[in-house]
Amino acid sequence: MTRYFKQFWPSNLLYLGLTTITSIQTILSALLSAAQLNALIKFDFPLFLRWVLWDVGNFIILLAMYYWQAMLRAKTTQKMDNAVRDDLTNRICALPYTAYHARQTDDYSSWLSNDINQIETQGFTNVYSLVDSGLIALFSLITLVTMHWTLAAAALGFSGLMIVVPVVMRRHMAKASQLVSQKNEHFMQVVNDHLKGFDTLLALNHQPLLHALIHDAQQPLAAAKVHQTKIQAIASTLGNFTNITAQISIIFITALLAFQHIVSIGLIQSTGTLSFRVFSMLASLSSQLTLISGTNALFTKYDQLPAPAAKESQVLSTVTSGFVLRDLTITYGQTKAVADLNQDFRLGGKYAIVGPSGSGKSTLFNLLAGKLTAYTGSLTLNGQEYRTLSTTAIRDQVLYLDQIPYIFSGTVRDNLTLGDDYPDAALIAALQRADLWDQVRRLPQGLDSGVGENGRTFSGGQRQRLALARGFLRHKQIVLMDEGTASLDKDQALKIEETLLADPKLTVLMITHQLYPEIEPQLTGVIRMMPRREQPEPAPVAHLA
Template sequence: MSKYLKEQWAWTLFCVFLIALMSGSKVAAALINTYLLNSLISFQRNRFLLLVGLAILTWVIFAFLIYVVYSLRARLVQKMSLSLRHDISQQISGLPYSRFHAKNSDDYSSWLMNDVTMIENGGFSVFFDIISVSLDAIFSIIALLSFHWSLVVLTLLLSVVTIFAPQLMQKKLKKASVETSQANENFAASVNDTLHGFDTLFAYNLTQRIINHVDKSGRLPQTKKVQLGRTQAAATSIGVLANAGSQLITIAWTGALALARLTPIGSILSTGALASNVFNGLANLGPTLTSVKSLNPLFAKYHLGVDTSLNTSNQSTKSLADATINLTNLSYRYQDKIALKPVSIKLPLNSKVIITGESGAGKSTLLNILAGKLLNYSGSVKIAGQELKDLSSEQLRKTITYVDQIPYIFNGTIRDNLTLGEKFSDDAIFQALKRSDLFDFVMAQKQGLDSSVGEKGQLFSGGQRQRLALARGLLRNPQILLVDEGTNSLKSESAIQVEKQFLSLQDMTVIFVTHQLHEEIRPEIDQLITLA
């Protein structure tokens, strides 16, 4: 958490300074009470009225500082939360393909939403609470010292009980915090799964199941949150009991000092308020410190500052001028299951290759290896004479574009899904749309490229989504284009037209996996590979 405080160090220091002024004005108001009572006892009317005015001014300043401090800290907390989300998303985006898919994507969403909210409320905001109660305690102890040294000694002795009593709940709070986070992740995954099946439920008139499922799956996170709240309440209650007892002892001791004429009578009002500052502060300090410490497992879960990518120390950054592909005894296993039997092939630059075979023969596995998704293969894959594993991720992505069998369409516009945030001219986009046989459809839309595709492309047919994904790949003019069943949702006539278009590209190696080979495209093929 200190990383994010350091990023905002200037504003954080300024906020701490204002908090110090706020604490100082609160203690000053308590001290004024001493002189108010003393002036009444000595019947000093003018002094009394002057002190009343000073007390009013002090509280006005205190109220103004509260407004400024809480406005500033709200801004700082949001800046730190934004930075934390950036770091988490950066860590997620740097994960290798296999590590990313080791978790459900809904878990990552929970990290960025539920967990960050917990850290925001229980960490960043609490930091300023800790500063506030600490300064309240320090200034109040200094004020108590001005009355009598024994009050400070007594306060420090009683503080030990006030600080450490709530720490008894630290382990339980850590456990409850982690369990709540996990329950939120599971709840998000479960709800998303049900909502993604809305069309199926609608078809069977079972949309009521969404309500039932949300109600049922929401009970566990609700229970965990209640348990977390009870644990936090227990820690706070222990602190409050320690605080109340300590405050009463301090007031009694002040009375004894006043009777012995060691401190003015008016101090009974001030020491009560000052003791309240100290013990209320320390009563909250214990639970707040525990709350911050309980967030450590969450930060550890994100592996922030740890390189989660694969070791790239030996990876090449040389340009791939001649992206010839050589496969030598290439094979792959999923645990004990053979996903791709050994295969040796040479694919010259700009060749057009069709890969066919029975289901389970390893067609998609081969493309996933060539796309750099599966790097724990056996044998050798060389591109331009360099081993695939030794190529940098950036170099590989610039050389190879992979069009998935079931393309993902993002919420947004046609342009958004084609460019993915990168800059491309309209002419380049139109050319890619023509190559994928989608140009006429896009131009027929009311807003053209800026037309919405709906949630996950629901406004498009399956074939249109495939052509959109194909256009997305063609737009980047890769040296190697991998197409996994890229036309299986198209009608035969349209499929043949699209296949002829991307197989006729002269400056690109095309590797196309299909289970249905159209005779019309055979003249465009350089190699036909059948996997057994």
């Protein structure tokens, strides 16, 4: 957390300066109150009125300083929130495919929303509150020390006691905060998972399951929050008990000194106010420090993600030759998903890959698409070994299409550009190449027409074509289609497959369980894969020129 305060040090230094000024003004207000009381005791109205006017003037300035301080604090807090979120997002973006999918997407959503909110409320907010109350307490303590040595001794003694008493709760509060974060992650997983499945529950008239699951999932989160509050309440009670005892003692000592004419009677009001400032701050010190330290667990969790690597400079030169696989083996644990595969996929070739489930087709595609990186044997593209290429370089050439491509909420333009800047002519050309432009231009707003949540206003075939157009816009030369037309009817499936096969610039590899006779003549080759247990020994060599 410290690094974010350092990152925005000019704003935080200015805030510290403002807080110092407001703290001094607050102490001054307490002393002015003592002067007013002393004037009243003397029945000196002009003197009393003078001190009141000074107090009013000080108060007006204090209000203005508070406003400026609050605005600076809010703006700086949001800047630090955004910086934490940006750093976390960069780490998530740097995750390789397998590492990203080791967690659920809902976990990352919870980190970027709930955890950041927790860092703000328990971390940044408490640090600022600690600075505010700490400076006032420091100046209050200095003022008490200058009044009389007995007040100084009592204030220092009770201060030490109030620091020691609640420390025993710190570890318990840190555990409670971490438990709330864990339970919240689980709750978000359940909620998002079943909200996404609402249409399925609706079709089965089973919506009550959604309510029941969310109701059950919120109970552990509620219990964790209650436990956290309980720990905080115990710490607060211990601190407040010591706080009240300390304040009463300081006022009593001041009264004794006033009876002996050592200090003025008006100082009873000032010492009461000053001691309240000191001991209230110390009463909350332990809980604030614990809440702040509790956020360390969140930063530790983020730091376990790999730091974003330096921008990869390795790129594929103009691709002039396709994939060459020699004795390629991909292993999951102790299982060989693909074993000793030998195959050539030439540029511009069109290949269908068929075989039963478990034969390694999707695993092979995940490797070719750069999602997986571990293999033995040899796999080259453009004569360059895959393991020596950056995954960024691979993805610059390869477009992976699965059965249901993800379409973002927004417009057709948004889904094509994905935040990049392309002229309309390039967008239209990509849509024409994907055979989708005629349908898009008939939409009410053309490129700027909305596609609905996850592209729901588009048919399955249109979503596939829109995903294709994304790749064409970025000049992808190789298309891997993993059951990309399996959810479409035959006419739509054939149209998309024929669009790909008819494009001479494309190298197409498509996994299919339904190889239509209409397209077989257009294929360069058909590769049949079998599960490892069905493969004879030694494994056959499949090679097509």
